[in-house]
Amino acid sequence: MKPAVRAGFVDVHAHFVTDSYVRQASAAGHERPDGMAPWPSWSAKEHLALMDRHEIATALLSISSPGVHFGDDAAARRLAREVNEYTAELARDHPGRFGSFVALPLPDVDGTLDEITYAFDHLDADGVALMTNTHGVYLGDQRLEPVFAELGRRHAVVFLHPTSPPSWEQTALGRPRAMVEYIFDTARTVADLLMEGVLARHSGLQVIVPHGGGALPVLADRITEFTKLFLPPHQSAATDVVEQLRRFSYDMAGTAFPRQIPALLGLVDPDRLLFGSDYCWTPPPVTDAHVAAIDAAEPPLPGSTWRSLTTANARRLFPRLARVTALG
Secondary structure: OOOOOEEOEEEEEEEOOOHHHHHHHHHOOOOOHHHOOOOOOOOHHHHHHHHHHOOEEEEEEEOOOOOOOOOOHHHHHHHHHHHHHHHHHHHHHOOOOEEEEEOOOOOOHHHHHHHHHHHHHHOOOOEEEEEOEEOOEEOOOHHHHHHHHHHHHOOOEEEEEOOOOOOHHHHOOOOOOOOOHHHHHHHHHHHHHHHOOHHHHOOOOEEEEOHHHOOHHHHHHHHHHHHHHHOOHHHHHOOOHHHHHHHOEEEOOOOHHHHHHHHHOOOOOHHHEEOOOOOOOOOHHHHHHHHHHHHHOOOOOOOOOHHHHHHHHHHHHOHHHHHOOEEO
């Protein structure tokens, strides 16, 4: 009898670095990004080995914090193009195994619009990766309206990734910013998008929120209350925070169980959840533990597993993956 076909994870939260990128980021002062350990090593070979070990069919690669803009617009444009062409080449060299959320040189709006056009029209990008803020410019900032208008027109997938807030020297208390600051900067930029009406104006956007939504599951009702208190009546009536949050997708990178995902399921339906490993910033032994916890967790729907559920959700979001996410 032929063995049953098992769904291969689609990893929507997977990172890479190149030697060139690390050199340029380090030269700009990011020798220990966000207070973490020194830069991780990464190679396609090592990444594929980890994917095979955990039956990950496809990884959608992105540049993590601190992104590609280190203060100079021209340099950021060059670096974004460099890393985006690299991931496109990886996808060509390993059909079906890699895709990409391209880097954008925000807050340089003109350079970002050029890169969006190039990435979608020439590199077959799966979506874009946006840092929660860039040099203190959060995603609801009116200066970024042309960017969201273009992404909405293209019905683009927008993968959010946290970074250090501009006040981290005072708020992080000397600890790695990824521990707490990432979680709250995610909530901060999503609240900004909601209260500025960005997502209501550009309903074509498909947003992935990282790390199980961070603090959003417990803040959703509080944000709703404040929109009623502080937005004009016509605007607050049109800003249904919970409904908009329920339309997002959420990845399971990080410590998904035993508490994060059950809290998220109080806000959104299971069809909004996606798998994420956070490799290579999450070391292999920790990635192994996270995947084991996901595979062991009780699924939210009868007859499903977290593996089959998140893979089916990814196939709907990325139709091209339907052909490559089954493992014989």
